[in-house]
Amino acid sequence: MNETSGCTCGNCQHRLCAKRVPIFSGLNLEELSRVADLIVKRKYEKGELIIMEGSYPESLIIIDKGQVKVFKYTSEGKEQILYIFSEGDFFGEKNLLRNQVATFYVEALEATHICMINKKDFQKLLRNYPEIGIKVIEELCIRMEKIESTVQSMGTKSIESRINAVLLDFAGRYGRKNPRGVLVELPLSREGIANYIGTARETVSRKLSALQDEGMIEMIGNKKILIFNLDELRE
Amino acid sequence: MNETSGCTCGNCQHRLCAKRVPIFSGLNLEELSRVADLIVKRKYEKGELIIMEGSYPESLIIIDKGQVKVFKYTSEGKEQILYIFSEGDFFGEKNLLRNQVATFYVEALEATHICMINKKDFQKLLRNYPEIGIKVIEELCIRMEKIESTVQSMGTKSIESRINAVLLDFAGRYGRKNPRGVLVELPLSREGIANYIGTARETVSRKLSALQDEGMIEMIGNKKILIFNLDELRE
DNA sequence: CGTTCGATTGATGTCAGTCAACCCGAGTGG
DNA sequence: CCACTCGGGTTGACTGACATCAATCGAACG
Numbered sequence: 001m002n003e004t005s006g007c008t009c010g011n012c013q014h015r016l017c018a019k020r021v022p023i024f025s026g027l028n029l030e031e032l033s034r035v036a037d038l039i040v041k042r043k044y045e046k047g048e049l050i051i052m053e054g055s056y057p058e059s060l061i062i063i064d065k066g067q068v069k070v071f072k073y074t075s076e077g078k079e080q081i082l083y084i085f086s087e088g089d090f091f092g093e094k095n096l097l098r099n100q101v102a103t104f105y106v107e108a109l110e111a112t113h114i115c116m117i118n119k120k121d122f123q124k125l126l127r128n129y130p131e132i133g134i135k136v137i138e139e140l141c142i143r144m145e146k147i148e149s150t151v152q153s154m155g156t157k158s159i160e161s162r163i164n165a166v167l168l169d170f171a172g173r174y175g176r177k178n179p180r181g182v183l184v185e186l187p188l189s190r191e192g193i194a195n196y197i198g199t200a201r202e203t204v205s206r207k208l209s210a211l212q213d214e215g216m217i218e219m220i221g222n223k224k225i226l227i228f229n230l231d232e233l234r235e
Numbered sequence: 236m237n238e239t240s241g242c243t244c245g246n247c248q249h250r251l252c253a254k255r256v257p258i259f260s261g262l263n264l265e266e267l268s269r270v271a272d273l274i275v276k277r278k279y280e281k282g283e284l285i286i287m288e289g290s291y292p293e294s295l296i297i298i299d300k301g302q303v304k305v306f307k308y309t310s311e312g313k314e315q316i317l318y319i320f321s322e323g324d325f326f327g328e329k330n331l332l333r334n335q336v337a338t339f340y341v342e343a344l345e346a347t348h349i350c351m352i353n354k355k356d357f358q359k360l361l362r363n364y365p366e367i368g369i370k371v372i373e374e375l376c377i378r379m380e381k382i383e384s385t386v387q388s389m390g391t392k393s394i395e396s397r398i399n400a401v402l403l404d405f406a407g408r409y410g411r412k413n414p415r416g417v418l419v420e421l422p423l424s425r426e427g428i429a430n431y432i433g434t435a436r437e438t439v440s441r442k443l444s445a446l447q448d449e450g451m452i453e454m455i456g457n458k459k460i461l462i463f464n465l466d467e468l469r470e
Numbered sequence: 471c472g473t474t475c476g477a478t479t480g481a482t483g484t485c486a487g488t489c490a491a492c493c494c495g496a497g498t499g500g
Numbered sequence: 501c502c503a504c505t506c507g508g509g510t511t512g513a514c515t516g517a518c519a520t521c522a523a524t525c526g527a528a529c530g
Binding site: 072075076078080082093094097098103123127128129130131133134137138140141143144145147148149153154155156157158161195198 | 384
């Protein structure tokens with residue numbers, strides 16, 4: 001499965017696309033090339049499951065291109081989205097160290113290319129290059145902060161502020177500045193947003209309409225939202 | 236500040252109490268002793284703040300004895316508890332790598348002894364002992380799993396299942412088997428529990444009373460609860 | 471042009487938050 | 501030894517926000 005020359009993923013100019021991955025950014029060219037040898041690539045179509053809760057993933061998975069949602073089911077059977085990951089993010093680290101079942105589902109939100117590194121290989125990397133471990137810790141800390149503020153916002157009862165929080169989150173990650181404000185390409189449908197903030201899709205509709213009526217945002221089709229003033233949303 | 240012999244914390248037989256800390260468990264005696272030299276100890280009384288949101292902590296903090304709560308304030312001004320940490324847990328790692336402000340408060344729930352390791356020193360440790368990095372990653376993964384299931388249970392609307400979840404959590408960590416069931420020493424007041432699961436203290440009262448009426452639990456004073464059957468709580 | 475899937479809007483019911491009163495045990499002070 | 505206070509806990513009544521159910525709309529796609 002290893003490639004000894006050239007990259008077959010079709011997106012890289014050379015075999016060192018691992019360079020674009022933050023956790024390997026501290027490595028020099030030779031080290032990168034050694035890492036690249038360990039990488040196996042794969043593509044998923046929109047809607048395909050990449051990891052199933054209860055399975056035993058054997059690899060660390062890094063997103064090369066595309067987007068995925070990470071979710072669980074609540075005790076009431078509703079989907080609860082934990083993260084939206086895109087290019088450069090990784091997951092599956094929980095199962096790397098202890099031999100543990102996956103605790104969530106991962107599903108591609110669009111056509112997605114991933115890089116996989118075998119568990120054993122990655123452990124060796126960690127031992128040989130402490131820098132990689134430090135980078136992984138850094139990334140995990142960033143992720144923890146993200147989910148901690150998710151908890152924080154879910155602790156607030158008003159759905160309004162949760163919607164605002166998620167809009168600001170998306171604006172920061174997928175927003176493009178624009179003379180009239182920030183244009184955000186939504187990675188999720190209304191139902192997806194609802195499952196992200198723990199509410200019903202109808203409520204998301206209503207609140208977004210309300211925000212539009214108040215002149216805070218403008219909906220452009222179903223997948224785009226123009227936010228006039230980020231600070232106003234923050235309140 | 237370093238100790239060259241003997242432990243001054245009053246709780247350890249010798250200077251190698253770092254041994255009890257999971258993240259150092261992979262080290263041999265000589266390495267442990269080198270780590271111990273880096274440790275500074277401190278005590279906090281119940282109610283004292285250990286970290287304030289917005290401050291710049293300079294150390295990794297490991298709990299030697301006692302309990303703390305980690306919390307933020309919601310946009311509505313209510314306290315949202317993220318974690319309850321006790322002996323062996325650590326925090327402050329976010330600020331170790333990048334020079335970042337603390338994103339939460341940490342307060343002692345009882346008299347608490349902590350060990351602090353200076354940021355720079357800890358970074359050196361990580362570089363010299365990749366094993367420590369791996370242990371840290373493991374611990375972070377465990378913590379992520381914990382908070383992810385917090386999100387999962389906060390996503391479910393029924394307060395009932397959230398209470399059950401928190402009772403099970405406490406039972407697992409602070410419960411003692413007993414002929415009649417599991418006796419749990421609650422680390423939090425009703426208000427604390429409410430702030431943990433994002434609800435009002437009255438609601439916690441009501442739901443606990445309901446559970447008692449249903450014959451699932453028995454309240455013993457305000458700080459202890461006897462759970463007759465864990466599996467029944469899980470439903 | 472019809473089908474389909476997502477989004478919207480409206481009507482209704484319910485759960486939990488809020489306000490308020492009250493209880494109870496632990497101090498505290500006379 | 502008793503009265504008082506104080507903090508946490510419990511209980512009740514009321515209300516409002518959101519879930520749910522249902523109907524309709526509208527855009528994408530074959």
